[in-house]
Amino acid sequence: MPALHLENLIKRYERSGNEALKSISFSIGEGQIVALIGPSGAGKSTLIRCVNRLVEPTTGKVRWGDLDLVSLNSSDLRKTRRRIGMIFQEFALVDRLSVMENVLSGRLGYVGFWQSFMRNYPQKDIDAAFALLDRVGLSAFADRRADNLSGGQRQRVGIARALMQEPDLLLVDEPTASLDPKTSRQIMRLIAELCRERKLTAIVNIHDVPLAKMFADRVIGLRDGRVVFDGKPDELNNEALTSIYGEEDWEDAGQRALMKFVHAGEGGPQLDQERVLGLR
Amino acid sequence: MAEAAPSPTGRIWRRPPLISSPGLRWALYIGTIVYLIAAFATMDINWQRVAQGWERGQRFMSGFAPPDFTTRGDAIIEGVLESLWMAFAATIVGIVLSIPIGVGGARNLVPKPVYAVCRAFMAVSRTLPEILVAILFVKLFGFGTFAGFMTLMFATIGYFGKLLAEDIEAANQLPLEAMRAAGASWLQRLNYAVQPLVMPRAIGIAIYRLDMNFRESAVIGIVGAGGIGATLNTAFDRYEFPSAAAILLVIIIIVLGSEYLSAFTRKLVR
Numbered sequence: 001m002p003a004l005h006l007e008n009l010i011k012r013y014e015r016s017g018n019e020a021l022k023s024i025s026f027s028i029g030e031g032q033i034v035a036l037i038g039p040s041g042a043g044k045s046t047l048i049r050c051v052n053r054l055v056e057p058t059t060g061k062v063r064w065g066d067l068d069l070v071s072l073n074s075s076d077l078r079k080t081r082r083r084i085g086m087i088f089q090e091f092a093l094v095d096r097l098s099v100m101e102n103v104l105s106g107r108l109g110y111v112g113f114w115q116s117f118m119r120n121y122p123q124k125d126i127d128a129a130f131a132l133l134d135r136v137g138l139s140a141f142a143d144r145r146a147d148n149l150s151g152g153q154r155q156r157v158g159i160a161r162a163l164m165q166e167p168d169l170l171l172v173d174e175p176t177a178s179l180d181p182k183t184s185r186q187i188m189r190l191i192a193e194l195c196r197e198r199k200l201t202a203i204v205n206i207h208d209v210p211l212a213k214m215f216a217d218r219v220i221g222l223r224d225g226r227v228v229f230d231g232k233p234d235e236l237n238n239e240a241l242t243s244i245y246g247e248e249d250w251e252d253a254g255q256r257a258l259m260k261f262v263h264a265g266e267g268g269p270q271l272d273q274e275r276v277l278g279l280r
Numbered sequence: 281m282a283e284a285a286p287s288p289t290g291r292i293w294r295r296p297p298l299i300s301s302p303g304l305r306w307a308l309y310i311g312t313i314v315y316l317i318a319a320f321a322t323m324d325i326n327w328q329r330v331a332q333g334w335e336r337g338q339r340f341m342s343g344f345a346p347p348d349f350t351t352r353g354d355a356i357i358e359g360v361l362e363s364l365w366m367a368f369a370a371t372i373v374g375i376v377l378s379i380p381i382g383v384g385g386a387r388n389l390v391p392k393p394v395y396a397v398c399r400a401f402m403a404v405s406r407t408l409p410e411i412l413v414a415i416l417f418v419k420l421f422g423f424g425t426f427a428g429f430m431t432l433m434f435a436t437i438g439y440f441g442k443l444l445a446e447d448i449e450a451a452n453q454l455p456l457e458a459m460r461a462a463g464a465s466w467l468q469r470l471n472y473a474v475q476p477l478v479m480p481r482a483i484g485i486a487i488y489r490l491d492m493n494f495r496e497s498a499v500i501g502i503v504g505a506g507g508i509g510a511t512l513n514t515a516f517d518r519y520e521f522p523s524a525a526a527i528l529l530v531i532i533i534i535v536l537g538s539e540y541l542s543a544f545t546r547k548l549v550r
């Protein structure tokens with residue numbers, strides 16, 4: 001049974017007249033982690049934002065279970081968004097709030113205004129928040145202000161916030177694009193592990209192809225608003241890469257150097273830190 | 281990789297000018313200079329009159345020395361207390377009222393009609409000079425501090441609301457997007473993704489507005505809106521310049537005090 005089904009999804013940005021998505025159709029199975037790759041401007045961010053309607057699709061359907069997300073009215077949309085978690089490239093944390101407040105803000109769709117205003121969350125939400133902070137290795141930072149954390153730590157807060165929603169679907173927009181190669185790998189591994197633990201369906205926008213191949217069940221290649229590749233990670237050969245990104249020497253030295261740098265983290269002294277954080 | 285061709289040396293680079301068309305650029309330069317000269321020429325300064333006036337000015341200034349705090353001591357204290365009350369009350373009530381209007385003037389939070397109405401109200405409030413509003417309110421409510429309070433409150437709404445709206449629009453929009461994605465309601469988004477971001481600057485602006493309101497209270501008192509301005513006006517009417525000097529010094533000291541207070545408070549909330 002497909003968890004998510006896009007049908008002829010088109011998005012035209014009115015102001016620029018730019019057709020960012022040109023009739024996209026595909027289905028994603030329950031619990032699948034799909035990497036959405038493609039050059040910048042291909043429409044990856046637009047596509048995942050059409051799913052939770054941060055961007056309004058021009059035409060087309062997004063079926064999720066028995067709902068068509070595109071035709072939901074605003075109050076049903078708000079209820080449905082609670083079950084769709086989102087993780088952002090720039091983390092999208094509220095800098096001046098504490099780590100705990102940021103994590104708890106994932107529950108805003110479930111609690112009333114007054115409760116959230118007084119920061120008076122149900123005990124089970126607070127327990128869940130601490131459990132998630134433990135899981136992402138940040139329980140010691142609960143009352144630290146979010147802008148006092150490093151990039152990797154901030155993204156972990158973003159992940160914890162998304163999971164606080166108890167989502168069934170996770171939309172992830174370039175989670176590692178602001179991070180160094182080693183932290184990127186740790187974050188991607190964390191996201192993939194959490195998805196598997198909780199049997200989440202996920203769409204992960206990512207422009208780091210090796211990383212996508214490492215953690216995804218399936219890769220969809222987007223170019224210029226069209227799906228130009230859809231297959232298993234190991235089917236992503238040079239020919240496929242060329243169809244997605246255009247002509248380039250895919251075995252070139254830069255790529256190999258990057259991979260070597262990423263792998264160098266493996267045996268280095270920082271390995272222990274990774275184990276301490278519970279990432280392995 | 282292809283061998284890069286050797287680059288010739290001595291190539292000229294200059295920052296491109298702001299206005300790329302040289303004709304338009306020079307027309308603007310020359311036009312500005314001609315306009316300035318013409319403007320000064322029409323001012324018609326009578327230098328002889330200025331020389332005379334200098335002497336009169338000096339005599340006027342020396343009439344203020346030494347400042348006299350005692351003759352009108354009670355009136356000064358009463359005036360200061362009235363002005364402080366007026367400024368405090370107008371700042372607090374004005375800010376409370378300007379929060380919904382300022383939020384309504386932020387394009388990223390409200391639909392267009394709400395935005396247009398709120399922006400229009402703030403524009404009116406900022407355009408009308410306080411002295412005119414004070415005259416109107418003195419006519420409406422009679423002489424005294426209530427007219428002054430209403431005037432300052434009205435001005436505060438336009439000032440604080442406008443700055444708040446601009447701050448909200450300029451703040452980082454990503455948290456707002458994240459809260460929307462999590463299914464937060466409008467009020468929750470305001471409380472979690474807007475308020476924390478604009479709060480520190482808003483507090484600084486509030487204290488600055490308190491300072492402005494106190495200074496303005498001295499001005500609008502002259503048209504009958506009460507406070508230290510009325511005391512100052514009376515002193516001038518009676519040619520009691522030493523008392524007037526004392527009043528001006530008191531105003532300066534209080535404004536200075538609020539300056540330090542605002543610097544201190546801003547350090548606290550950062």
Ligand SMILES: Nc1ncnc2c1ncn2[C@@H]1O[C@H](COP(=O)(O)OP(=O)(O)O)[C@@H](O)[C@H]1O
Binds near residue numbers: 015018020
């Ligand atoms: N708010 C917008 N208004 C107009 N055009 C936009 C907007 N957002 C994105 N676009 C355009 O849509 C296309 C796809 O953008 P995007 O979805 O951000 O791609 P990606 O995430 O793959 O880099 C680009 O050509 C971009 O310029």
Ligand SMILES: [Mg+2]
Binds near residue numbers: 044045046174
């Ligand atoms: Mg993008």
